[in-house]
Structure formats: C-alpha cells, structure tokens
Amino acid sequence: MSVEDSQSFKNFLRVDQRQFFYLLELTKNDISKTENPMRSTISAEERLAVTLRYLATGESFRSLGYSFRIAHNTLSSIIPDVCTALFNALKHVHLKVPSSEAEWENIAREFMERWNFPNCLGALDGKHVVLQAPFKSGSFYFNYKNTHSVVLMALVNANYKFIYVDVGSNGRVSDGGIFRDCTLRSAMEDNSLNMPGPRPLPGRERDVPYVIVGDEAFPLKEYLMKPYPQRSGLDDKQRVFNYRLSRARRIVENAFGILSNRFRVLRSPILLSPQKVEILVLCCCALHNFLRPDFQVAVTECETPREIGTGMVSLSSQGYPSSQNARDIRDEFKEYFCTNGQVPWQTAT
Incomplete structure (x- = not known):
C-alpha cells in the first residue's frame, strides 16, 4: 500500500507515509531489538505498524496476529512498549502545556x-x-x-x-x-x-x-x-x-x-x-495533536x-x-x- 495506494495506507494506519517514517525515526532506537543469531527479530517498522493498526481499529491481539503473523502474546508486550516510545517522543512538542x-x-x-x-x-x-x-x-x-x-x-x-x-x-x-x-x-x-x-x-x-x-x-x-x-x-x-x-x-x-x-x-x-x-490513551492524545492541522x-x-x-x-x-x-x-x-x-x-x- 505504501507504494501503490497511499490513501489506503493512510486509512490503514491513520498516518501517511511521510508521517509514518517520521514517527519511525523518532522511536527506532527505543523499539528496535538486538538481532538474535537463533532467530530473526521483529523489525521496528513492523512494531510501529502493528501498534498504529491496533490503535486505529481496536482489534484483538489474536486478530492482529493473523494479519501480521505475530503471536498474540508477543503483541501484548510490543504494543505497550511502542505506545510508551511514541508518547515519550511526542509529548515535549505535541502535548506540551503552555508555560508563557x-x-x-x-x-x-x-x-x-x-x-x-x-x-x-x-x-x-x-x-x-x-x-x-x-x-x-x-x-x-x-x-x-x-x-x-x-x-x-x-x-x-x-x-x-x-x-x-x-x-x-x-x-x-x-x-x-x-x-x-x-x-x-x-x-x-x-x-x-x-x-x-x-x-x-x-x-x-x-x-x-x-x-x-x-x-x-x-x-x-x-x-x-x-x-x-x-x-x-x-x-x-x-x-x-x-x-x-x-x-x-x-x-x-x-x-x-x-x-x-x-x-x-x-x-x-x-x-x-x-x-x-x-499509556495507550496518552499515546493516542499525543498522536492526535501530531496529526491536527495548524489553526x-x-x-x-x-x-x-x-x-x-x-x-x-x-x-x-x-x-x-x-x-x-x-x-x-x-x-x-x-x-x-x-x-x-x-x-x-x-x-x-
């Protein structure tokens, strides 16, 4: 969808390609895992994508697991971790209380x-x-x-x-x-x-x-x-x-x-x-402000x-x-x- 159908990509994840890769750049160091010689790790792109899809739909972890081919018990740790990383990356700019x-x-x-x-x-x-x-x-x-x-x-x-x-x-x-x-x-x-x-x-x-x-x-x-x-x-x-x-x-x-x-x-x-x-709600609020157009x-x-x-x-x-x-x-x-x-x-x- 990223290559062939940009509108569907935005509807699927609630962000367009530019916004997705911007969020990925902000959080990549926090959500990436060290490569394991015994088995491949889930990439930061997949972690971010499955989290945004969960926030966009509220699907059960089992349902998301079938879509992304990730075990539901793995998703139960990935999604809170990515939400925490997104909130921490966005809160100082997009969820800041006025102070002047x-x-x-x-x-x-x-x-x-x-x-x-x-x-x-x-x-x-x-x-x-x-x-x-x-x-x-x-x-x-x-x-x-x-x-x-x-x-x-x-x-x-x-x-x-x-x-x-x-x-x-x-x-x-x-x-x-x-x-x-x-x-x-x-x-x-x-x-x-x-x-x-x-x-x-x-x-x-x-x-x-x-x-x-x-x-x-x-x-x-x-x-x-x-x-x-x-x-x-x-x-x-x-x-x-x-x-x-x-x-x-x-x-x-x-x-x-x-x-x-x-x-x-x-x-x-x-x-x-x-x-x-x-932390999920805080992440949604930060993403909401990030996606709002200027007044x-x-x-x-x-x-x-x-x-x-x-x-x-x-x-x-x-x-x-x-x-x-x-x-x-x-x-x-x-x-x-x-x-x-x-x-x-x-x-x-």
Whole structure:
C-alpha cells in the first residue's frame, strides 16, 4: 500500500507515509531489538505498524496476529512498549502545556476569533475510556454508565488540540472530583503556568481574569466558568450566557469525538490492565495533536438563529460552593454577551 495506494495506507494506519517514517525515526532506537543469531527479530517498522493498526481499529491481539503473523502474546508486550516510545517522543512538542503569557494569549485569541468567547484559555471535560474490569477490582472502576473505565480529563484549545491531559482516575470519581485533585487546578490557583493577568472584555471596563470553560460537573471558580443552573429558572440573559458558554465548551466534546473516530480502540472495551490503558490513551492524545492541522482563521463560524430557551441542556448541579467574586465574573461575561459581544444567531431573528 505504501507504494501503490497511499490513501489506503493512510486509512490503514491513520498516518501517511511521510508521517509514518517520521514517527519511525523518532522511536527506532527505543523499539528496535538486538538481532538474535537463533532467530530473526521483529523489525521496528513492523512494531510501529502493528501498534498504529491496533490503535486505529481496536482489534484483538489474536486478530492482529493473523494479519501480521505475530503471536498474540508477543503483541501484548510490543504494543505497550511502542505506545510508551511514541508518547515519550511526542509529548515535549505535541502535548506540551503552555508555560508563557504569549502562548496562553494566543490560545485566547483563537477562542475569540473562532468561537466568540473572550479571555478563554481552554475547554475542560472528562471522557470515560471503557476497559475490561480488572481482576479483583470489584466496583472500583465502575461508573454511572454501568461500565468499568478510567477517565481522560483534558483541556483543549480552539483547534481541538489537547493542551493538558490527566489519565488514570477510576471511573467512580466525578469530573469535579478529578479536577479537584489534578495538577491543573493547583497550577492555575498558584499561577505557576504564567497565565496572563486580568483585563477587560472587549468594550467593557471591569477587569476579569482569563478563564477555562466547563459544564455543571465542575465547580464555579474565578478561573473556571460553568453554566447558570436551570433548577431555579433562567432569564433571557442567563440563557444566552449558557448558550455562548456551551458553544465554546463543546470544543472539548468535539476533540473527544475526533480522537475516538481516528483511534477506534477507544470506542470499545480495552482488554488491558489500567496501567497499560493509561499509556495507550496518552499515546493516542499525543498522536492526535501530531496529526491536527495548524489553526487558521478564515471566516468566523456562523450558525442558524436559535430561540431563547433552546440549546444544550445542562447537567444537574453538583452543589459545589462558589464565591461571590466568581459569580460576579460570570455576570460580567453574561452582560458582555448581551451587549458588546452579542452575535446575531444567539437569539431569534
């Protein structure tokens, strides 16, 4: 296929020939094995190809063994090793958390240009990665969807790229609970990531901090915006805010969809230990960013007009306490979306 049908090659491995040999060059020293005089070793090219095919399809090791003529028990050691090598080779460039004001401001600019949400540094959410229940794990990995899983917590930029990932929490824990204990929360609270300081929204006067956006599974913080709860009834401005926030927040949902459709191993239960699932998911995230095209702004996306009161239905509130300052910041975004920052499709024409 590499020689005769390049499109089929890309569909088979999810990378084209140039990308495949680039990844091979990055990982060859780590995945090659010393030649054995008693028998020939499996080449680095074969190791990389069978790993990419497994990530692309989620086939069982026995099925892959018939395709590649490699024993299934050999594949059970090859694939985790190659995933580890790929992640280690790509993470410093393609899965790097921004660490300067200029990098964060570039993300905020892209969110404003593409999704009309100012002072936004990313969209946050969690995805359950289903796995076979580990031996003697009981209900430790059992989640509310009645499956066993580990959680991928991710912060995504405006171009569907992961800028922070946390993998490995058991499926019983809520998104809010995972965020409470993850390194992103502590880094944002002590500003160790050099995020830019507060500034007014376009056309407004009050300084507001840069924020990330999430759904109602998360707590409302000065640096984390979530929708107004619907249990007490919403006025028109609050509904507009919820719609505009959901419009920016759905980017992380879309990123999970792109990730799962490209690497279909994530669409069915993974028959590996939680530790191997963790490195597999990290590898998929790094490859996803490696394969994403650079962000380009053409025309701001326009949508059909919507009626006030329609749109995404928020989740039930988790009851997290929030400070008055956090609520005031959300109100400032609400006023902006209904004045200087309104877009024609957020209400009925």
